[in-house]
Amino acid sequence: MSTQVASHPARRLGGLTLDPLVWMLTLLALVIGVSTFFLIVVYVLWQAAGVFGAVSLSEFLLFEPWVPLAEPPRLGILHAWVSTVYVTGIALLVAVPLGIVMALFIAEIAPTAVRNVLQPCLEVLAGIPSVVYGFFGYVTLVVWFEHIFDMTTGVSILAAGLIVAVMVMPFIVSTATEALDAVPRSFRETGMSLGVTRFYVIRRIILPRALPGIFAGIVLAFARGIGETLAALMLAGNSLAVPKELLDRGQTLTGLIATELGEAALGTEKFAALFAASAVLMLLILLINGGILLIKNRLLRHAQG
Amino acid sequence: MHKAEQLLLNNRRAVVNDRVFWLLAWTAGAIGLLLPLSIIGYLLFHGFQVLSWSFISEVPRGYPLGVSGGILPAIQGSLAVTGLGLAVAFPAALASAIYLSEYAQSQRFVAVMRFFTECLAAIPAILFGVFGYAFLVVQFGFGISVLSGGLTLAMLMYPVILVGSYSAFNAVERPLKESALSLGVSRAYVIRRTLLPKALPGIIAATVLAAGHAVGSAAPVLFTASVVQTRSSPSLDSPVMTLPTHLYNLVSEAVSFEHAYGTAFVLIACLLFANSCAMMLRHRLRK
Amino acid sequence: MLQTAINLNSAAALHPAILTAASAPSAGILQTQQLNIHYGLEQRLFDINISIAERQVTAIMGPSGCGKSTLLKSLNRTLELTPGAEVTSGSVYFGELDIYQSDVDARAVRKVIGIIHQRPQPFPMSIEENVLFGVRFHQRLKRSQRQLLAERYLTMAGLWDEVKDRLHQSAHQLSGGQQQRLCLARTLANQPQIILMDEPCSSLDPASTERIEQLVQQLKNDYTIVIVTHNIAQSRRLADQALLMMEGRVIENAPAAQLFANPTTVAGQDFLQGRIG
Known part of the structure; x- marks a missing residue:
């Protein structure tokens, strides 16, 4: 009986295929690839843990200044995350309203031809490398600031914030456009057939429907903003003081890491502190992204339902 | 009234x-x-x-270095790290996408894997740099080298190519897959003969975009691959200059804004090239 | 543009005295003259000349794709909400005013000539908000007026008793038939003169269809109704006047009894006997 089954033609053909091999190799690639994620997370957290022999969490986040060369080293990152919040806050303040109106334009008003030009343009804007943005800000905004505000150097939280705004805006536009496009077209036609203006339909029906999706996009843009490195590094001014005003210089978390990492030796407290700063950044970004990914389907259903 | x-x-x-x-x-x-x-x-x-021919074909000269001469080593270095990164990330991501879209049995498993992939994609570039520096450069002793930088960029590109390829595979119509499978051939055969050709434009588009992004990304190579100056041509275990870090040095050390413009030009040209390639491929895919 | 909006609405407000006095007795409240409509390059309607009589039910019949919905939507300028659709020549007269005249506000036209679509499309808001959607655009409402108005129009649409306890719940909980009556209430709340109905029962069950037909019978005492239907039996039950369309042209146009008894064209006979679907 069993020999009969084993010699059945279907059986033999199966034995000849590459399937088991391909199956195994592709699975292996997937497992290795995805495990780099866990490797990074665990490794960063493990290296970061070393800092808490030197300072407590509250000192690290809130009280100590950053003087790694002091004896013993003083390792606080208050100035860095305050700068990060400032820069990202300015960026969102500019990019969110502009981005939402732009998305409304693309989804609700623009003729197809205009839309087909505008969207690739924004894609290019999103693709410009961070370091090029930093350079562009340096030769435009920073120079203008020196003239307008009579500053000795124009690098500032504001300059960094404005450039990061340009960087996250295309992202806000694309997620908001996606959310608006998910609202069924029939709402627009039926709404307009009641003799109201397009704006009224948008305000009463379409925006409320798309709002959760737009909100998710803004939160994700925040996560991108705080992870932005080169532009913030080149434009914020690399100052260790806690910034108080828009035109003060500052140093974002990413700027701190990028500035100091090259000079930190493995195993030192400074090295651990830089990893702790990275861990703070990483956990925040993963929490935001993970959270949004988990509820994303529900958000899209809200728009369509 | x-x-x-x-x-x-x-x-x-x-x-x-x-x-x-x-x-x-x-x-x-x-x-x-x-x-x-x-x-x-x-x-x-x-x-x-x-821009001139010599800007592209000569090594940086002058003091401080970069005020005259060209950016050839930076172009070579960027090509080397990105090329190595692609050589690692592309096969891995393509294989992973094939597994997820063709072999995986449980939708739950696919969802979980996609979730972690997207989390990996969300990690900012600087963290890849930090990890690559500590783990590859220092802990593994690869040093600041093309190898460390290339592997770091591979981690950066892997999730992007994976997600793009996965959606390209998924965009292939179900009936095509099913009718091909119903002929009694193996899945591997179907993938090679029908799915790959159909999905290829989408896969290449995602890859080109990921590579274009990686070329311009300074943060991951800042500590893993790049130095201010090299003389030798790139090899696996030697550090290199790269375009984005060269631009960063030119600006932050105020070496030469003229050359910074030139370097930015080359980076933007890469970006525009990648984007128009991707757009053309996507256009072909839609037809 | 605004000036014309007054003209239109004041004409409407003073109606019917002026219109009947000014026009010949045969002329209807809504008339088309040599109306031609294109979708992109393709012509969909050819030289349509029809007249809709006031406070009557006019049925537009015809096989699917014959252009009956297109004609209906052109009567209140909702056609132009469909990308590509365009009235290329001809006019639609509401009373003495051509609604396609360049200075007429399409929004005012849509308010005075309401439309009910094939699929009920309640908005994602409460039942009361749905009814008042158009009203709250056209006039400022005090909080106390809201429920009053909602009650008035829901009653007219025969829905009040079913929803009076859940006015503030989502309209999506209602059944298909209830949703269609909600859409009717929403249109009535705009205080239109004419109600266009685009196959209002095609997605409903027989009981809901009967409710809608009863409502049409009641409403024709106060409103002019134009109903597009695929269903010959339905137009027999409802219509005073009937039009039959074929491939973008009106081929029969007569009082309903006459049309059903003696269709004048071969295609008309075929359609009425079910040989063309």
């Missing part, structure tokens, strides 16, 4: 709102068009004046 007047009055307010909104929206649209055009135009205009 009284009723008609009332209606007109309120209508006017709403109509004015509508006009204001319309105007704002077109203004935003104009900004969305002009902002990229002016930024790119500004950089290309200034960069073009610097």
Whole structure:
């Protein structure tokens, strides 16, 4: 009986295929690839843990200044995350309203031809490398600031914030456009057939429907903003003081890491502190992204339902 | 009559709102068009004046280094790290996408894997740099080298290529897959003969975009691969110059803004090349 | 533009006295003259000349794709909400005013000539908000007026008793038939003169269809109704006047009894006997 089954033609053909091999190799690639994620997370957290022999969490986040060369080293990152919040806050303040109106334009008003030009343009804007943005800000905004505000150097939280705004805006536009496009077209036609203006339909029906999706996009843009490195590094001014005003210089978390990492030796407290700063950044970004990914389907259903 | 007047009055307010909104929206649209055009135009205009054959084909010279000469080693270095990164990330991501879309049995498993992939994609570039520096450069002893930088960029590109390829595979119509499988051939055969050719434009588009992004990304190679100056041509275990870090050095050390414009020009050209490739491929895919 | 909005609405407000006095007795409240409509480059309607009589039910019949919905939507300028659709020549007269005249506000036209779509499309808001959607655009409402108005129009649409306890719940909980009556209430709340109905029962069950037909019978005492239907039996039950369309042209146009008894064209006979679907 069993020999009969084993010699059945279907059986033999199966034995000849590459399937088991391909199956195994592709699975292996997937497992290795995805495990780099866990490797990074665990490794960063493990290296970061070393800092808490030197300072407590509250000192690290809130009280100590950053003087790694002091004896013993003083390792606080208050100035860095305050700068990060400032820069990202300015960026969102500019990019969110502009981005939402732009998305409304693309989804609700623009003729197809205009839309087909505008969207690739924004894609290019999103693709410009961070370091090029930093350079562009340096030769435009920073120079203008020196003239307008009579500053000795124009690098500032504001300059960094404005450039990061340009960087996250295309992202806000694309997620908001996606959310608006998910609202069924029939709402627009039926709404307009009641003799109201397009704006009224948008305000009463379409925006409320798309709002959760737009909100998710803004939160994700925040996560991108705080992870932005080169532009913030080149434009914020690399100052260790806690910034108080828009035109003060500052140093974002990413700027701190990028500035100091090259000079930190493995195993030192400074090295651990830089990893702790990275861990703070990483956990925040993963929490935001993970959270949004988990509820994303529900958000899209809200728009369509 | 009284009723008609009332209606007109309120209508006017709403109509004015509508006009204001319309105007704002077109203004935003104009900004969305002009902002990229002016930024790119500004950089290309200034960069073009610097650009010459010698800028591309010569090594940096002068003191401080970079005030004259060219950026050849930076171009070579960027190609080396990105090339190595692609050589690692592309097969791995493609294989992973094949597994997820063709072999995986449980939808739950696929969802979980996609979730972690997207989390990996969300990690900012600087963290890859930090990890690559500590783990590859220091802990593994690879040193600041093309190898460390390439592997770091591979981690950066892997999730992007994976997600893009996965959706390219998924876009292939179910009936095509099923009718091919119903001929009694193996899955591997179906993948090679029908799925790969169909999905290829999408896969290449995702790969080109990921590579274009990686070329311009300074943060991951800043500590893993790049140095301010090299003389030798790139090899696996030696450090290199790269375009984005070269641009960063030129600006942050205020070496030469002229050469910074030229370097930015080359980076923007890479970006535009990658984007137009991807757009053309996607266009072909739609047909 | 605003000036014309008054003209239109004041004409409407003073109606019917002026219109009947000014026009010949045979002329209807809504008339088309040599109306031609294109979708992109393709012509969909050819030289349509029809007249809709006031406070009557006019049925537009015809096989699917013959252009009956297109004609209906052109009567209140909702056609132009469909990308590509365009009235290329001809006019639609509401009373003495051509609604396609360049200075006419399409929104005012849509308010005075309401439309009910094939699929009920309640908005994602409460039942009361749905009814008042158009009203709250056209006039400012005090909080106390809201429920009153909602009650008035829901009653007219025969829905009040079913929803009076859940006015503030989502309209999506209602059944298909209830949703269609909600859409009717929403249109009635705009105080239209004419109600266009685009196959209002095609997605409903027989009981809901009967409710809608009863409502049409009641409403024709106060409103002019134009109903597009695929269903010959339905137009027999409802219509005073009937049009039959074929491939973008009106081929029969007569009082309903006459049309059903003696269709004048071969295609008309075929359609009425079910040989053309």
